[in-house]
Amino acid sequence: MTDPYANGVCTYGEDQAPGAGCIKPTGHGGAHLVTPGDTSDLDDDRLCDSEFPGDDTFVGQLCTRLRGHDGDHSCNASIAGTDHSRRLVWP
Numbered sequence: 001m002t003d004p005y006a007n008g009v010c011t012y013g014e015d016q017a018p019g020a021g022c023i024k025p026t027g028h029g030g031a032h033l034v035t036p037g038d039t040s041d042l043d044d045d046r047l048c049d050s051e052f053p054g055d056d057t058f059v060g061q062l063c064t065r066l067r068g069h070d071g072d073h074s075c076n077a078s079i080a081g082t083d084h085s086r087r088l089v090w091p
């Protein structure tokens with residue numbers, strides 16, 4: 001059986017909002033399928049459950065990529081009290 005996500009997830013649309021981005025595999029055909037960035041209506045069991053290990057600002061944010069993805073975990077975390085967000089990436 002071939003894992004369609006063996007080459008990772010398409011990065012189109014990432015960074016627009018927390019959790020946003022195309023959820024199809026890298027190199028997919030057809031249109032991108034971009035999630036709007038609110039992951040609350042995605043099933044938890046489709047998403048990676050790795051937690052950000054923590055730094056001086058953030059801790060415990062959940063990875064917003066699909067379960068079983070290749071490469072680093074990542075999510076966008078908003079910085080409390082500002083309109084800014086930072087992309088968290090961890091191995």
Ligand SMILES: [Zn+2]
Nearest residue numbers: 010012022032
């Ligand atoms: Zn795509």
Ligand SMILES: [Zn+2]
Nearest residue numbers: 048050063073
């Ligand atoms: Zn992850």
